[in-house]
Amino acid sequence: MSAIAVRRRTLPGFGLTMGLTLSWLSVIILIPLAGLFLKSFELSPEQLWAILSSRRTLNALRVSFGLAFAAACVNLVMGSIIVWALVRYRFPGRRLFDAIVDVPFALPTAVAGVALTSLFAEKGWLGAPLAALGIKVAFTPLGIFVAMIFIGIPFVVRTVQPVLQDLDPEIEEAAGSLGASRWQTIIRVILPSLAPALLTGLALAFARAVGEYGSVIFIAGNLPNVSEIAPLLIVIRLSEFRYADATAIAVVMLVVSFVIIFAVNRLQRWAQNRIPAR
Amino acid sequence: MTMQIADTVSLSPPDAKARAHAAAARNNLRTEPKAVRIVIITLAILFLSVFVVLPLVVVFAQAFSKGIVAYLAALAEPEALSAIRLTLVVAAISVGLNLIFGLVASWAIAKFEFKGKTFLITLIDLPFSVSPVISGLVFVLLFGAQGYFGGWLRDHDIQILFAVPGIALATTFITFPFVARALIPLMQEQGTQEEEAAISLGASGLQTFFRVTLPNIKWGVLYGVLLCNARAMGEFGAVSVVSGHIRGETNTMPLLVEILYNEYQFVAAFAIASLLALLALITLIAKTVLESHLDEGHDARDH
Numbered sequence: 273m274s275a276i277a278v279r280r281r282t283l284p285g286f287g288l289t290m291g292l293t294l295s296w297l298s299v300i301i302l303i304p305l306a307g308l309f310l311k312s313f314e315l316s317p318e319q320l321w322a323i324l325s326s327r328r329t330l331n332a333l334r335v336s337f338g339l340a341f342a343a344a345c346v347n348l349v350m351g352s353i354i355v356w357a358l359v360r361y362r363f364p365g366r367r368l369f370d371a372i373v374d375v376p377f378a379l380p381t382a383v384a385g386v387a388l389t390s391l392f393a394e395k396g397w398l399g400a401p402l403a404a405l406g407i408k409v410a411f412t413p414l415g416i417f418v419a420m421i422f423i424g425i426p427f428v429v430r431t432v433q434p435v436l437q438d439l440d441p442e443i444e445e446a447a448g449s450l451g452a453s454r455w456q457t458i459i460r461v462i463l464p465s466l467a468p469a470l471l472t473g474l475a476l477a478f479a480r481a482v483g484e485y486g487s488v489i490f491i492a493g494n495l496p497n498v499s500e501i502a503p504l505l506i507v508i509r510l511s512e513f514r515y516a517d518a519t520a521i522a523v524v525m526l527v528v529s530f531v532i533i534f535a536v537n538r539l540q541r542w543a544q545n546r547i548p549a550r
Numbered sequence: 551m552t553m554q555i556a557d558t559v560s561l562s563p564p565d566a567k568a569r570a571h572a573a574a575a576r577n578n579l580r581t582e583p584k585a586v587r588i589v590i591i592t593l594a595i596l597f598l599s600v601f602v603v604l605p606l607v608v609v610f611a612q613a614f615s616k617g618i619v620a621y622l623a624a625l626a627e628p629e630a631l632s633a634i635r636l637t638l639v640v641a642a643i644s645v646g647l648n649l650i651f652g653l654v655a656s657w658a659i660a661k662f663e664f665k666g667k668t669f670l671i672t673l674i675d676l677p678f679s680v681s682p683v684i685s686g687l688v689f690v691l692l693f694g695a696q697g698y699f700g701g702w703l704r705d706h707d708i709q710i711l712f713a714v715p716g717i718a719l720a721t722t723f724i725t726f727p728f729v730a731r732a733l734i735p736l737m738q739e740q741g742t743q744e745e746e747a748a749i750s751l752g753a754s755g756l757q758t759f760f761r762v763t764l765p766n767i768k769w770g771v772l773y774g775v776l777l778c779n780a781r782a783m784g785e786f787g788a789v790s791v792v793s794g795h796i797r798g799e800t801n802t803m804p805l806l807v808e809i810l811y812n813e814y815q816f817v818a819a820f821a822i823a824s825l826l827a828l829l830a831l832i833t834l835i836a837k838t839v840l841e842s843h844l845d846e847g848h849d850a851r852d853h
Contacts, residue, residue, distance in 0.1 A: 282746055286658060373602070380826045382826075485786065486790075525684060
C-alpha cells in the first residue's frame, strides 16, 4: 500500500489542485452554508423555539416530511417493480422506458410543476376522470404527493438497478435447486441482497422530495397549514423580510439532510462490506 | 498482495455488456410465471406512462393548443427572448466555472491518495442534498440588505442579489458537483500509469494533463458538462429566491414559465416550458449516446 502511495506522489500538481479545490469549495459551498448556521446562532433558543413551534411552521414541516416519506415509500414499491421489469424481463420498448426513468432528473422542476398541474387539474386529462370519481388532486395535499412521487422515481430505480444487475445468479439457482419456492428465493435471498440499495434509494427519494420546490408549488394550492410545504414557507418569510424565521426553518431542513447523507454513507459502507466481490 | 488486487478489482464497475449476456443465458433458470411477468411489466409501463410520459406530452400539447403561430409569437416576445438570453448567459458562466473546478478537483482527488478523501467527496456532493430554496437563501443571507456583506456591497455600489451575479452564484452552487462527480470515478479507474510514464519521459504537468489525461476523459467531461448544463438552465428554486423577478431583466426561462402561468397565459408559459422540455429530451438522448461511449472505454481497457 505504501509503495503505491509513494509512486502516486510522483505526479505533479497535488498541492496546487488540492489548494484550488478547497478554496473554491469553501467560497461556493462551505462559507455560504456556514453563514446560514451563523445566522441561526444569532437567535436565542426561545426565539428559535417560538418560530419552530408556531402552528404554521409545524404544519409546513409536517406536510413536507410526511408527504415526502409517503411518496418515497410509493417510489420504493413502484421503483422495485420498474427495476425488476427493466433488469429481468425483455419487452418491447424496454430500452425506451429505461431512458424515460431519467426524465424527472432532466426535466426542469418548473416545467414538471406546470405540466403535472395541467394534467391533474379538474379539466385536465387525468384530473377530469378523477374528478368524476370524486377525487381532487390538484391544489390539495394529494397534488403535493403526486409531484413528490414524480420527482423521486429515478432515485430508487437508479440506485437498485446496478445492484440487481450485479447479483450473482448462482445464489438464486442454488436456492431454487435446494427446494426454495420462487417467492421464498425472492424474499429470503434476493431482497436481503438488495436491502442496502433499496434503503439508499428510499433515503435519496425522501431527501429530494422534502426539499423539492419547483414541481410542487404549482400543484400544491399553497393553503397555509394545509398544503403549504416548508420550502415555500421559507420563500414567503423571506419576502416578508422575516429572515430569522426563514433561517430557522432552513436550518431544521438542512440538519435533516445531513442526517440523511450520513445514513446513506453508512448504508453504502454496509453494502460494500456485506456483498463480496464476484 | 492478492487481497490488494481483489480490492482494486471490486472497486471498478463490472462490465455492463458481459453482465447482460451472462444474465440472459441464465434467465430461464430464475424467472417467474408468465402471468406474474405480464403483471409486473404492465405495472411498470403504466406507472412510467402516467407519471412521466404524460406530463411530457402535456407540455407540448398545451404549447401548440392555439396553433403554431401563437406558439412562435409567444417565443418571439421580448420578455421571452430576454429570458432565453439570460438563461444562456447564466448557464455559460456556471458550467464554465464548474468545468474548471471539476477538472482541478478530480485531478487532486483521483490521482493522489490522502486522508479524508471520502469526506471531501461528501462535501462536494452537498448541493445535491440541499433544498434549492435553501441554496438561494444562503446567498440572500450573505449579500442581502441585512446580510453579512450587504452593507459593504451597498457602500461600494455592487449589485449581487436581484442581478446576474446572484443568479449565476446560486446556479453555480446548485450545479457544483456535476462535472467533478462525472470525472472522479472515471479518473480513479484509469489510474496513474499513463501520466507517470509521460512525466518520466520529460513531459511537464500541464502537457501531461492536456495530452494524456484529457483525451482519456473527454467523454466523461462532456457527460458532466451535459448534465451540469441541463440543471443550470432548468434551475428554478434557488434562482427564484435570488432573482428578484425583475421583468425583462432577471427572469430566467423557468422563472418566466412561472410568471406567465400565474397570469393564465398558458400558451406562452407552455411555449417556454416546451423549449426546456426539449432541452431535457436532447440531454437524455445525448446522455445515452455518451454512456455508450463511456462503456466502450471500459471494454477497451478491460480486454
